[in-house]
Amino acid sequence: MKTSFAAISVALGLAAFASAGPLRRRDVHCGTTNDATLSDCQALTSDKAIWDAAWAGNTNVCHFTNPLANLYNHDAYNVACHGDCCVYAAGDNAFEDPQGGFTLDRDRFYEEAGGLLGCADASKNKVNGLQNFSDGHHICISNGDGCGDCFDDADYTVA
Secondary structure, eight states, X not given: OHHHHHHHHHHHHHHHHHHOOSSOEEEEEETSSOOEEHHHHHHHHHOHHHHHHHBOTTSXXXXXXXXXXXXXXXXXXXXXXXXXXXXXXXXSSXXXXXXXXXXXXXXXXXXXXXXXXXXXXXXXXXXXXXXXXXXXXXXXXXXXXXXXXXXXXXXXXXX
């Protein structure tokens, strides 16, 4: 019986290791912030031209406080907005550029924001959600008031 248990444990461990890519999704939280208009978010996250035109990168800094994570007046970024849909990014050192400042990956965030549309309530044309990633960055989709609300509670977890 010990051999069977050990073999199963090793097999499960190897399967988990094999499926883990270099950047794993840690968890998704739907309903964590203010609702955005789903149709605006669909346009923002399905049309690369709209995303590229809306991209603000690190020029639109906002701040949040999360006492549970011991973060006070912490930087986040409103990286793109279209209509009543905005995408926010935060993370401890996840974006630090060795040359100084921060870098935000436009294409990666485009893909990640689109993944949050699974949080939508299509019957109400609303969506909001937060995704935490294993490298310590976080993507949130909300309306234009979401910066503090995206990252201010227990849904935001520090890697």
